[in-house]
Each structure stands twice: as structure tokens, then as C-alpha cells.
Amino acid sequence: MPKPECETDFGQWMENLTREAREAGVGEKGIAELHKASIDQKVLGRDRKQTVFNLTFTEFSKRLISEARLKKGQENLVKYADVFKKVEDAYGVPGPVLAAFWRLETDYGAIQGDFDTLNALVTLSYDCRRPDLFRPQLIALLKLFDQGVVDANTTGAWAGEIGMMQLLPKDYLERGVDGDGDGKVDLKNSVPDAMMTAGRMLSELGWKRGQPWLEEVRLTKDLPWEEAIRTNRKPHSWWAEHGVTGLNGPLGPDDGDASLLLPLGRKGPAFLSYPNFDIFVEWNKSIVYATTAAYFATRLAGAPAFDPGTPVPGLTQDQLKELQTKLQARGYEMGKIDGVFGVATRDAVRSEQLRLGMPADSWPTQELLDRL
Structure with missing residues (x-):
């Protein structure tokens, strides 16, 4: 398993973090829980190898969307109709949109993750790859411990997301809504709390009421x-x-x-x-994920299954790495050569297609690879 790359003294790091947490307003309860944390090597392994978004839209949507999952979503829209109406009245976000995220994030709450959330966020904050991204989430989690909102042994995804809609602790802390009126925000077990909180989050990200996506x-x-x-x-x-x-x-x-x-x-x-499609991208930066979530929301709203067409076969991950290497040699900024078809690769593909007189639809093919 990979190890943290630059921090060498975990004890000193923990002392520094404790001071930072106290300055941020974390109380002794949160500090005490922090001192029980340890590095989780499995989290580092997952962080280094995220393979799901190497899939194409059709591959990913086929994996995540089935007739059974569509039926379950429709049943939930009926079962929790009052909840979804309350969310739409308050925030303008339709039930099918929330139900689509609910499915993709946790299979309607069934699979919320079994990583110790505290250990996961300590690991990712200590690791040198993206500490600035995760340290604020760790501080927020400690505040949730302080307030008694989240149990200290709570579990979730490897990157620290919690609950039915897989929200990060900072969103939990700042946007949590008590949807069922029981005096607390429980995003793991309360459907009203989870949906109201997600609706608020989508609204604050810019969702436009009554508009298509x-x-x-x-x-x-x-x-x-x-x-x-x-x-x-x-x-x-x-x-x-x-x-x-x-x-x-x-x-x-x-x-x-x-x-x-x-x-x-x-x-x-x-x-x-x-x-409104941009809000799906704000929720998850992967265009494959965002397109799948948005498409599934249209299915839950009554649209038919999409026509797959007859696309030209794409490239394997190794072929994409070769393509990225060639594009980089031509002066395009590719970042890491990883075989992932991201925005930079898509833009460079389109530019080269235009230069070569090919249909510039941004789709990487064997023909393009050969011509480069």
C-alpha cells in the first residue's frame, strides 16, 4: 500500500492539527476523538486508484441504471412524495433529481460506506497529495462530534462522505437541515433530513427552479x-x-x-x-457521473431510455495514454498522463480533429491516434 509522501512525523503533525482545530473552535470532545485517530492505508490505496470514471457514459450508466433500480426509484418517489414535495417547495429541486443522486451515491441509502470517517479524513489530511482539500473537512467533522450531531465511530466513503447522499462534513455542518423536525440532523438514517439537505445544497449551487436539465x-x-x-x-x-x-x-x-x-x-x-446540468457537474466533477445522474433523473421523470446509436469504438486506457503523450508532444497541457478522458484531453482532441480536417466531435478514436 502507498504511504504518505511527505509528512514524516505523525505525532508532530497531530500536535499542529490539534492547535489548528482549537483555533477553529473545536472543543475538547472533538480534540479527544481526534487523538484516537490513525492512518488507514486502505484509504490511501483507494485515493491512488480511482478507476470507475475510466468508463464511458454508456458503460457507467449501464452499470448504475437498471430496470430494477428505475422501479425502486419510482417507488421511492411515491413512498416519500410528501418529502419530495416539501423539498421542491423549499428549494425548487424536483424529486427525480434527488432520487437520481440517491441511487448513484448509495443505492437509495443501502450502501453508505464502511470506512471509519475520522481515520479516513485524518489519513487524507496527513497525506501530501491534497491536504488543503481535506483538512477543512476534518475540522468540520470534529465540530460535528462536539455538537453530538455525528457519532465518533461513524462510517462512510473512503474520502469522508457521510450518509444517504454522501455529503462531506463541511456541507453536513453548514447546510444540514432537520427535515423531519425531530431536533437533529441525521443524514444517515432520516430520508427527510437527507433530501432536504441535498435540496438546499443543490439550490445553493445554483439550481434554477422549474427549468430543465x-x-x-x-x-x-x-x-x-x-x-x-x-x-x-x-x-x-x-x-x-x-x-x-x-x-x-x-x-x-x-x-x-x-x-x-x-x-x-x-x-x-x-x-x-x-x-441546471452544470449543477450536476458541481455535485461531481466527472462528466460521466454528471451525465449519468442527469439522464437517470430524466428517466425517473418519465423519459424513455436513450438511443445508444452506433458510436465509433473509443480507445482503451493504454491507448488514451499514448494519445495524451502525443498530444503533450504537440504542446497541449495534459497534466498527468493517466489514460483518463478528462476535459483537457477532450479539448485537445477537438483541436487536433479541426487541424486534421476530421469531424471535431471531441471523441478520441483509433483513426485520430493513427493520424497523429
Whole structure:
């Protein structure tokens, strides 16, 4: 298992953290629990090897979304209809959106993680890869201990997320909502608390009440594929002019500007994404995760299964590493050569497709690799 890379004296580090925690307002109860913590090597192993988002959208969505999971989500929307109405009234976030996150995060609360949350956050705060990201979460967790909101032996995901919706301690502390009115915020066991808190969080991230998030579309002709960028939004009229239609006919009235999302290139599934889609990305920066969550929310809201199309086969992780190496040699900033199809790789692929006179749909293929 990998070990922390730069901190050599855990005892000295703990002394420094104790001082920092006291200065941040953590009381003796939280400090006492902190001193019981230890490094969890399994957490470091998970942090170094996150493989799930090497999957494509179709692979990931197939793994996470099944008819059984769709049925369970629909049943939960009925079972907790009063809760979801309360959330939408308060924060504008529809039930299908919350239920989609609930499924992807914990399979509707069934799988919340079995890592000791304190040890996980101590490990990630002590490790030198991303301490500035995790130290505030650790301080927040200690405050939750102080307040008696979270039990000291609570468990969750390896990166410190807690509860049905897998929220980090800082969000728990600052955004927690007592949805069932029992005087405490319990994100592990109370559906009303978990949904109200998630609704508040999505609202504060910028969710627009009554607005769409994702809509499957058809592509009836070639268009300037380089326009299919998530940050490039245009009115329905522009997309319609370039052959984009709804599933059952012309695009409807403008619901605000939208961008064309092609998760597997121009021959795969196609969606229009609206500003609310950005909130899915704020929740989880992986475009594959965000697209899957947004798509599942549309299914829970009544949309049909997407048309997978006939996409050109993508590249393996090793082939993506080769592609990234070639792109880096051409002057593109690739960061780590990791075989993960992220934003930097996507942008560089589109630029090279344009340079080579290929359809610039940002999808990496064997043809592109060969031509480079």
C-alpha cells in the first residue's frame, strides 16, 4: 500500500492539527476523538486508484441504471412524495433529481460506506497529495462530534462522505437541515433530513427552479461538430437550424440556451444540456457521473431510455495514454498522463480533429491516434 509522501512525523503533525482545530473552535470532545485517530492505508490505496470514471457514459450508466433500480426509484418517489414535495417547495429541486443522486451515491441509502470517517479524513489530511482539500473537512467533522450531531465511530466513503447522499462534513455542518423536525440532523438514517439537505445544497449551487436539465435529441444531419461543447450554449432555434430535433418532432419552445452533449461522439447518444446540468457537474466533477445522474433523473421523470446509436469504438486506457503523450508532444497541457478522458484531453482532441480536417466531435478514436 502507498504511504504518505511527505509528512514524516505523525505525532508532530497531530500536535499542529490539534492547535489548528482549537483555533477553529473545536472543543475538547472533538480534540479527544481526534487523538484516537490513525492512518488507514486502505484509504490511501483507494485515493491512488480511482478507476470507475475510466468508463464511458454508456458503460457507467449501464452499470448504475437498471430496470430494477428505475422501479425502486419510482417507488421511492411515491413512498416519500410528501418529502419530495416539501423539498421542491423549499428549494425548487424536483424529486427525480434527488432520487437520481440517491441511487448513484448509495443505492437509495443501502450502501453508505464502511470506512471509519475520522481515520479516513485524518489519513487524507496527513497525506501530501491534497491536504488543503481535506483538512477543512476534518475540522468540520470534529465540530460535528462536539455538537453530538455525528457519532465518533461513524462510517462512510473512503474520502469522508457521510450518509444517504454522501455529503462531506463541511456541507453536513453548514447546510444540514432537520427535515423531519425531530431536533437533529441525521443524514444517515432520516430520508427527510437527507433530501432536504441535498435540496438546499443543490439550490445553493445554483439550481434554477422549474427549468430543465437534460433532453435527449436526434441529429438529422452533419453540423459544425466543434460547437458541441458543454460551455457553448445556443438557443433552440440555432440547434434546430442545424438539424437537431426532439425525439418526436421539432424542438419545443426555448427553455433557455442549451449546449449539445455528445458523450461518445457524433454517432452516439445526443443530448441538449441546460444550465441546471452544470449543477450536476458541481455535485461531481466527472462528466460521466454528471451525465449519468442527469439522464437517470430524466428517466425517473418519465423519459424513455436513450438511443445508444452506433458510436465509433473509443480507445482503451493504454491507448488514451499514448494519445495524451502525443498530444503533450504537440504542446497541449495534459497534466498527468493517466489514460483518463478528462476535459483537457477532450479539448485537445477537438483541436487536433479541426487541424486534421476530421469531424471535431471531441471523441478520441483509433483513426485520430493513427493520424497523429
